[in-house]
Amino acid sequence: MGFPGTWMTESGSVAYRVIPKCACSTIGQIMYYSDHGRFFDGDIHDAKEGLHKWSQDSSQEPISTAVRSGEVFTFTCVRNPYTRILSAFFDKIAGIQRNGNRYRGNLVPMLVRKYGIDVDDDFDQIASFRRFLLFARDTIRFRKPMDPDIHWSAMSSHASTLIANGGRYDLIFPTEDFRTGMQAVLDRIETPHAVDLGSIPRFNESEGHGPKRAFPVEDYFDDLSNHLMFEIYKRDFRLFKYDKEPNANPPKKEIDPEEVAKILGG
Template sequence: MGHSVETRANGVYVNLDVLLAKYCTHIPPEELDLAINISKRYGYLFISTPKSGCSSVISTLQKLELQRPYKIWRHPIEIHDKSVSPLCGAHELVDFDRFLVAQPFTFTFVRNPYTRVLSAYLEKICGGYSSIQRKQILLQLGHNCSDDLFDVSFVDFLRAVSNQPVSTMDVHWMPQYYVASHDRMRFDFVGRLESMDRDFRFVLSKICNDFEQYITCEQRHGKNANDKISRYYTDEAVSLVKEIYAVDFKHFGYSLELPITAEKKHKKLAEIEF
């Protein structure tokens, strides 16, 4: 792809507010930097969106960057540890603005808002452990944040989220339009989780010719949200999701109709993070 990526020396302090504030409408600069993945080898820019297939995409891109097709991560959290990732954040570049002016191949992936927010709820609120996100929702609902036994219903969760300013939402359920700064960044390709097998192969074909051996299907965050649509969605839940994610439905062209029939599963990439 040929775009030059000049990186800073290790340990150089970078003020992320100065570096990235212009690209952030609602997402905090430090969160955008975590979402940014820049390849020194191939010169592309991938901006990840939680609960939209990012674990499988990032692990594949990391293996491609390292030229290690059989690399295995012991725990999925390692995939997102930027301190050991071979892909760069914006703060690691000498001049991120100049990198963008060169118009590198830039891509991201999105997901149907109905299944994405349900997946976030199942993992972060009902995941069987006291996540930071669960504690925050419990506090917002007026409950003891350490109450592991309290059952936060999906509708209660959505009511809480609907009352949060977008800028304070957790990135796992913040509208995707703002997570990846679609109003501030230029994208060459926006793929969909629902067609990941096809879309990610298209992306990889733009990056290099020999990519098949690197493709990873990372499912350890999987919550089978697609199969649980009818169980969790009431009329009120549908109305709340339409309201919270209006910008996602409009910008990414998803139907406002609830996908009652589970999205088609592919035994390869399309099962990512369900």
């Protein structure tokens, strides 16, 4: 399998396992800047040069060598499961993508037909989100009516591929404390260009794709929604130390990469 979803600077200063909906656009741009002294002009996910990506054939050998040897500082970033699934809904289901179309073409019409989701005009955000959550559970638990999408599949599933194939994380930090976590990465690596996090913008590529969330996080989750969340993201809550009650809070404890390696590699 190798290291899907892994990016590495061309200088070999740092490797990062992408977890969708967890500040990956900003992290990718910081990595790009640290090598080139400038940001990539566009969505960093579209970059075909300036950054090693596992999806590029020419990048696979250098990523494999660096990550398996343990010589490159390797990290990832996680997010509160409640805010992450809400972000996936408002961006990928309720939103219009950069190409002017709905995400994955016929996905939303299928959700309207099979799950009764409504994302047109001034729709009922809470009701439609809860129906989407049922669909997300079906994709993750039963792989029906489709395989789970990377934007709502469990963070632990993304993170586990690097460990299963011989890599280890030096640091795992939460988006809720992004500045501190990213600074900890920069403090432990040497880069061709210095990065001043205070002057780095947030590259939220999904911003503006969909409607704004109209209510606090906890309003979207009733008893059934809470049950579904823990059913499908139980390992995320436990492994990354998030409270299983609906909120937008950071982890209750520091995330231990050794514990993550032991559990995901077992």
